[in-house]
Amino acid sequence: MPSTDTDALAIEATDLRKTYGDEIALDGVSLSIPTGTVYGFLGPNGAGKTTTMRLLTGLSKPTSGTVRVCGTAVDDRRAVVPHLGYLPETPPLYEEFSAREQLEYTAELRDIPREAAEDRIAEFLDEFDLAADADKRIGTYSKGMKQKTAFIQAVLHDPDVVFLDEPTSGLDPRAARGLRESIVGLAERGTTVFLSTHILPVVEAVADEVGVLFEGRVVAEGTPAELTARAETGSGGSLEDAFLAVTGGESAERDRVGARAESESEPGDESESKPGDESESEPGDESGSTGVGAARSTPTGDGGADE
Numbered sequence: 600m601p602s603t604d605t606d607a608l609a610i611e612a613t614d615l616r617k618t619y620g621d622e623i624a625l626d627g628v629s630l631s632i633p634t635g636t637v638y639g640f641l642g643p644n645g646a647g648k649t650t651t652m653r654l655l656t657g658l659s660k661p662t663s664g665t666v667r668v669c670g671t672a673v674d675d676r677r678a679v680v681p682h683l684g685y686l687p688e689t690p691p692l693y694e695e696f697s698a699r700e701q702l703e704y705t706a707e708l709r710d711i712p713r714e715a716a717e718d719r720i721a722e723f724l725d726e727f728d729l730a731a732d733a734d735k736r737i738g739t740y741s742k743g744m745k746q747k748t749a750f751i752q753a754v755l756h757d758p759d760v761v762f763l764d765e766p767t768s769g770l771d772p773r774a775a776r777g778l779r780e781s782i783v784g785l786a787e788r789g790t791t792v793f794l795s796t797h798i799l800p801v802v803e804a805v806a807d808e809v810g811v812l813f814e815g816r817v818v819a820e821g822t823p824a825e826l827t828a829r830a831e832t833g834s835g836g837s838l839e840d841a842f843l844a845v846t847g848g849e850s851a852e853r854d855r856v857g858a859r860a861e862s863e864s865e866p867g868d869e870s871e872s873k874p875g876d877e878s879e880s881e882p883g884d885e886s887g888s889t890g891v892g893a894a895r896s897t898p899t900g901d902g903g904a905d906e
């Protein structure tokens with residue numbers, strides 16, 4: 600495991616709360632994620648994972664609490680954006696562009712010199728089996744091809760921290776394995792990866808550390824092996840058992856696993872709450888190339904800032 604020295608933290612979130620009207624979506628989430636970690640972020644539908652990622656990337660403002668990425672306050676957009684890459688659940692892609700045009704556009708926004716960008720784009724297109732289709736319109740792509748394009752877009756500028764929301768969505772098994780290998784490769788080069796997914800074997804395969812979010816609170820945190828061991832009931836345990844135990848299985852079991860997780864790894868605030876579903880201000884334009892979704896505006900994606 601990487602060091603937990605505060606200076607070496609890639610992501611530091613303190614007591615994040617987010618409300619939508621009367622509803623509480625996040626209720627005191629604190630995270631300390633060391634540089635170079637692959638952090639698997641799990642939670643049932645509506646637990647607040649996307650909300651957390653939008654706060655961590657500065658695309659949405661917390662009701663209270665603070666976020667620092669690579670030591671920089673995330674609301675200092677100009678300073679923090681070069682450190683970040685973000686693959687949102689609905690990737691921001693221009694359907695009328697080809698993958699190559701989309702990535703060239705991203706490179707321009709990210710101030711990557713043209714020649715270096717062309718080489719890098721060509722390498723990525725090869726790596727993800729997109730080279731043959733790179734000049735076709737994204738509107739004609741399959742979901743998996745769009746997903747690969749969006750992943751490349753998120754990491755093209757070699758960010759220090761990359762946030763991935765369901766990155767293997769729509770990928771066939773071979774492509775999903777390739778993407779898992781890319782995640783491991785990113786981490787080996789020192790990139791911190793914040794990975795939100797419902798696909799537990801992906802987390803088991805790549806994550807150094809796992810956080811489980813439930814009703815807007817981190818209810819368990821530890822390595823996949825630690826969480827699995829805590830969930831063991833005598834018949835062997837799995838990350839799925841651990842997930843189910845802390846996210847709405849038997850309440851006694853949840854208390855048992857969660858309490859052990861708390862005492863061992865100090866997750867966030869534990870006050871009572873329910874997530875909410877009231878509407879927030881509309882996502883907006885990411886002008887000034889300050890958006891982590893890379894595109895200046897996001898016609899088909901949700902990478903836009905909302906405040």
Ligand SMILES: Nc1ncnc2c1ncn2[C@@H]1O[C@H](COP(=O)(O)OP(=O)(O)OP(=O)(O)O)[C@@H](O)[C@H]1O
Pocket residue numbers: 619624642643644645646647648649650651874875876877878879880
């Ligand atoms: N813009 C918004 N306006 C109102 N409520 C919202 C908004 N965004 C999220 N919420 C609410 O906040 C809660 C957390 O939503 P969020 O999308 O973060 O969950 P999630 O864990 O990412 O879910 P999933 O796994 O289904 O993607 C939900 O109750 C949701 O309805």
